[in-house]
Amino acid sequence: MADDNLDDLIELNSENDDLSEAFTRAADHLQKIATKIDNATLLSLYAYYKQATNGPCTSSRPGLFDLKAKSKWDAWKKLENMAKEEAKTLYVKKVCALDPQFSSATVPTQTKNNWVCISTLQQTEVIDETAKTVVDHVVEGNTDKLENILKTMSKDSINKLDDSGLGLIHWAADRGSLDTLRLLISLEADINLEDCEKQTALHYASSCGHYNCVHFLLENGADMNKKDINGLEPLSVAADKDIEEILNKFNFI
Known part of the structure; x- marks a missing residue:
């Protein structure tokens, strides 16, 4: 081809x-x-x-x-x-x-190594409340409704990749929703879940410059040495110096 x-x-x-x-x-x-x-x-x-x-x-x-x-x-x-x-x-x-x-x-929203924050590329459209999916609620950071939905889901369902190859935890990290990340981890979401390109939530938070999310993920056991299909670690795609500093700090703990 x-x-x-x-x-x-x-x-x-x-x-x-x-x-x-x-x-x-x-x-x-x-x-x-x-x-x-x-x-x-x-x-x-x-x-x-x-x-x-x-x-x-x-x-x-x-x-x-x-x-x-x-x-x-x-x-x-x-x-x-x-x-x-x-x-x-x-x-x-x-x-x-x-x-x-x-x-x-x-x-x-282009970052180091030309990563693109997925949710910021999504065109905003009005979705009827009854038609919203769990991903829609994650992207919106609607933790009140999310908590009720997630509690009815199995651990496997929470960690399942959607049609775009992302898990709920990737969407939350990409969006920079710290409260949603906390909720997902409390309900046993896999903090090192890999998307279709072997990228983790830490890759997303790091590349999108979400400092608080990066800190939270690292404190809760995110593996900063995970490599995606291109051999890039979260540090390789860090959006700025602050993200690099915190990743380097945890690397020596």
Whole structure:
């Protein structure tokens, strides 16, 4: 797939919001580095792109002998009803992870090593209270409602990754919600839970500059030596000197 023409990955709709601009730049940048990327990763990016621009896959599956087209279709179809904004977010995040040199002021909430705070990229939309999921309550930091919901959930459910590959603890750390982190840990959330890219809550809190969350996670046993799929530890993605200092402090305790 690395040899394929990537036109279908860079024909973008013109939108003005920050996420769409970051998405556009990420797709443009991908064309420059595509030959250095493995087929599986390109296939994943293709799926996110199609979901972000076209929505869920509704076309018929290609014929048995068109293996390349069938692989693309399968990757896209697997995303099912993922929201376009979520697909754009994951696309930008993956391109940033692939090439640390990719950076621009147009990429919102960009931190050291070009990490992107996921929840700040989510477009804000009004969701009916009855339609909100547990993730919505975590992102909003609504601990009163969260506590009632979480107490009905099993430990496995609390630590389950969602369709975007994140656990509740990742969303809380990304959002900088200290009260939500406290609640999750009190209900046996795994403090070192890895997302789909082997990133922990400490990676998220560190990269997003949430000092109090970093301190809390470290005090409660977060492993600061955990590496993600790119070999980066929380210290490697620290947003600023204050985060670096506290991580270094705990490293010597």
